Amino acid sequence: MPDQIIHAQPALEFIPPALNPLILWGCQKLLPAWLPLRTTITDIQADNVAELVELFHQFQEGKIRFLLAFRHPNTDDPYCLGYLAWQLVPQVAREKGIRLKYPTHFHFIYDRGIPLWAGEQIGWLYSQLGGTPIQRGKIDRLGLRSARELFVDGKLPIAAAPEGATNGHNELVSPLEPGIAQLGFWCAEDLLKAGRSEQVLIVPIGIQYSYVEEPWDAVDKLLSQLETECGLPAFESSSESLENPNSEIQSSFYRRLIRIGGHLLAMMEEFYSQFYHRKLPQTSGSEELSTRLYALLDVALQVAEEYFNLPPKGSLIDRCRRLEQAGWDRIYREDIKDFETLSLLERGLADRIAEEANLRMWHMRLAESFVAVTGQYVKEKPTVERFAETALLLRDVMTRIQGGNPFGRPKLGKQRVQMTVGEPISVTDRWDAYKSSRRSAVAGLTKDLQTALESMIF
Numbered sequence: 001m002p003d004q005i006i007h008a009q010p011a012l013e014f015i016p017p018a019l020n021p022l023i024l025w026g027c028q029k030l031l032p033a034w035l036p037l038r039t040t041i042t043d044i045q046a047d048n049v050a051e052l053v054e055l056f057h058q059f060q061e062g063k064i065r066f067l068l069a070f071r072h073p074n075t076d077d078p079y080c081l082g083y084l085a086w087q088l089v090p091q092v093a094r095e096k097g098i099r100l101k102y103p104t105h106f107h108f109i110y111d112r113g114i115p116l117w118a119g120e121q122i123g124w125l126y127s128q129l130g131g132t133p134i135q136r137g138k139i140d141r142l143g144l145r146s147a148r149e150l151f152v153d154g155k156l157p158i159a160a161a162p163e164g165a166t167n168g169h170n171e172l173v174s175p176l177e178p179g180i181a182q183l184g185f186w187c188a189e190d191l192l193k194a195g196r197s198e199q200v201l202i203v204p205i206g207i208q209y210s211y212v213e214e215p216w217d218a219v220d221k222l223l224s225q226l227e228t229e230c231g232l233p234a235f236e237s238s239s240e241s242l243e244n245p246n247s248e249i250q251s252s253f254y255r256r257l258i259r260i261g262g263h264l265l266a267m268m269e270e271f272y273s274q275f276y277h278r279k280l281p282q283t284s285g286s287e288e289l290s291t292r293l294y295a296l297l298d299v300a301l302q303v304a305e306e307y308f309n310l311p312p313k314g315s316l317i318d319r320c321r322r323l324e325q326a327g328w329d330r331i332y333r334e335d336i337k338d339f340e341t342l343s344l345l346e347r348g349l350a351d352r353i354a355e356e357a358n359l360r361m362w363h364m365r366l367a368e369s370f371v372a373v374t375g376q377y378v379k380e381k382p383t384v385e386r387f388a389e390t391a392l393l394l395r396d397v398m399t400r401i402q403g404g405n406p407f408g409r410p411k412l413g414k415q416r417v418q419m420t421v422g423e424p425i426s427v428t429d430r431w432d433a434y435k436s437s438r439r440s441a442v443a444g445l446t447k448d449l450q451t452a453l454e455s456m457i458f
Contacts, residue, residue, distance in 0.1 A: 005358040008350035011334040012112060012135070014142045015123050017150065019130035024103060027129065028086045031079065039076050040411050042212055044083045046419035049092040053100070055203060055424065056089060059157055060101050065187055065198050066424065067151060068106060069180050070205035071453055072161035073170050075407070077207050078108075080417050081159060084205070107150045109134055109160040112143070113324070117407065130156065136164060137325025151187040152194075162449060164317070165368075168393045170208050170385055171457050172377060173450060175315065181445035184427035185434045192431075204422030204449060206456030214384040215413035216249075222391050222410060223256050229398055230263050250382040257378060257390055258289070264398065265292050268366075272299050290376070297367040304363040307356075316371050323364040330357035362400075369397045369406060388412050420456040425449060 035041045058064045070081055089104045108126075112133040115123030126133070132150060134143035151158050160183075162176040180202065188200045227235060235256050269280040269292070278299045281292055298312070301319045305312055308326040312319060331354040336342065342350065373393050378386045396406040425448060434441035 005331055006351060006355045008330075008336070008339075008347070008354040009332050010336070010339060012328065012332045014146070015112075015115070015127050015133050017107060017130050017132045017146065018127050019107075019156075020128040021103075023125070023128040024105060024130075027082070028103070031082055031086060035079060035083070039079060040413065040415045041076060041079065041209075041417055042414045043416040044080055044088075044419065045417070046084055046088050046421060048421040049084070049088050050096060051424070052084070052203070052421045053089055053093045053096060053098055055201070056093075056100055056104050056157070057098055063198060064201055065151060065191070066157050066201040066203050067180065067184060067187075068157060068159035068203050068205050069162045069449055069453070070159060071173065071207045071456070072163045072166050073168065073207060074209060075166055076209075077161070077166070080207055080419060081106075081108075081205070084419055084421075103156075105130065106156050107132060107154050107158045109147050109158065111136055111165070112140075113328075130154075135325065135328070137321040137323070137328070147183060148186050148190070151183055152190045162446075162453075164321075168389055168396075169377065170210075170389065171381070173453050173457070175317070176446050176450045176453075178442050178446050180449065181427075181442045184445065185431070185438070185442065188427050188431050188434075200427040201424040202427060202445070202449060203424045204452040204456065206418075206420035206422065206453060208418050208420075208457060209415045210385060210418070211388070211412070212414040212416055215388065216384055218410075218412040219253065219384060219387050219391055222388075222395060222412065223253070223260065226260050226391065226394055226398060227256070229402070230260055230267075232259065232263060235259075250387075253387055254378055254382060257387070257394070260394055261289060261373070264394065265289065265296060268296055268300075272296070272303070276303050278302070293370065293373065297370055300363045300367045304360045307360045316367060320364050320368045320371070323361065327357045327361040327364070330354060365400055366397065369393070369400055373397075418458070422452050422456060425452065 035044075055064065055066055059066060068081070070077060085104050085106060090100065093100045093104075107130040110126055110131050110133055112135045114126075115133075123133070130150075132143065132146040134140050134147065147158070147160075160180055162180040163174040164177045164179075165174075167174040184200055184202050191198055191200065224234065227233070235252070272278045273280055276299070280295055280299060281288075294316075297316055301316065301323065302312060304310075304323050305319065308323060310319075310322055310326060314322075333350065333354075336350065339347070370393075373390065378390050392409055392412075395409070399406045425445065427445065430441055430445060433444070
């Protein structure tokens with residue numbers, strides 16, 4: 001979403017999926033050339049693709065319906081999923097002598113907010129590729145109905161990210177949202193009502209990035225940039241040691257991350273204490289960073305929640321989603337049917353509400369950027385990937401505080417991608433459990449999917 005919104009706008013319209021074979025064909029042909037030009041990805045490999053080939057074959061034979069539940073650590077994940085379905089699946093199918101109908105593609109569920117910050121052309125493209133949008137912070141009946149219908153009757157499988165959003169971590173799966181499991185049970189229910197015999201499956205898809213060459217120098221430069229922006233003195237590092245990093249160098253990088261994180265926390269604690277009159281712990285020490293961070297995020301969300309008159313209910317992510325929707329409701333006005341009929345005074349007041357709502361949402365965006373940061377992630381496994389991920393997340397937070405665009409991330413080095421097609425999870429086999437206790441069955445399926453995605457991390 002743009003940082004500067006000063007005018008009320010018409011309600012967000014639903015963007016219906018409108019799969020265009022010509023647009024799909026063009027994207028399939030362009031993807032191999034697009035990847036090295038516009039991303040850091042140099043190679044995509046996948047394990048157990050034969051399983052996915054068989055699933056596509058059974059789908060096309062009318063025997064199953066399935067949903068690809070993919071990990072979402074990175075904004076480049078859709079390209080990887082496209083490469084898997086468009087390139088690797090047909091390749092393995094030919095090797096196995098299995099004839100698949102064109103196209104091996106999928107419908108997909110995406111956040112309705114993406115076209116707000118990425119541009120209207122992205123909403124158009126997603127629609128042409130068969131995507132269907134969902135508003136995450138409310139019961140989006142139109143979006144849910146579209147996804148439900150595609151799962152049951154679409155000519156293609158469907159894909160979605162059960163984490164709900166990117167978390168910036170290759171080796172950490174965020175708590176899954178229950179919507180994917182619920183969609184699976186709705187699909188099973190709709191098939192039974194229609195007297196159809198297809199089995200319903202959810203297929204976990206792991207996605208993990210690694211650097212082709214360890215970018216210690218690039219991470220060092222990024223940390224130096226963050227130190228400068230924080231007003232911290234420069235940290236001297238040897239270029240020779242960066243070429244051959246050892247435990248001592250990794251330890252120094254960790255100390256730098258802790259120093260930057262601690263300084264940023266202290267500044268934000270003072271910010272909310274002084275200007276929003278909040279009480280926050282003023283302790284120091286790396287062992288207390290997690291506690292301090294949670295307290296800070298809680299306070300940041302409280303500031304926004306009090307303005308929107310929302311209770312602080314649920315997880316931090318749940319609270320972020322509700323705040324986002326509350327802001328959208330004040331910016332994209334469903335209650336104003338015709339902006340042209342508003343008087344100048346009415347329009348001015350509507351603009352004032354929109355502008356203030358956007359300002360209050362800044363606190364939510366800050367928490368959203370910070371929510372995946374953990375003081376233990378790097379300490380447990382001090383690899384260059386984890387250093388890079390954490391430094392980039394800190395950069396996102398600091399960029400947002402300074403009013404910049406957090407999506408224009410620096411590229412630290414070329415990456416390869418390893419994907420894993422997991423063992424399909426049968427929703428149909430859990431139907432009796434769902435009839436007995438819907439909440440328990442959805443929770444159990446969500447937990448098993450979480451375990452499956454975590455098991456694919458190497």
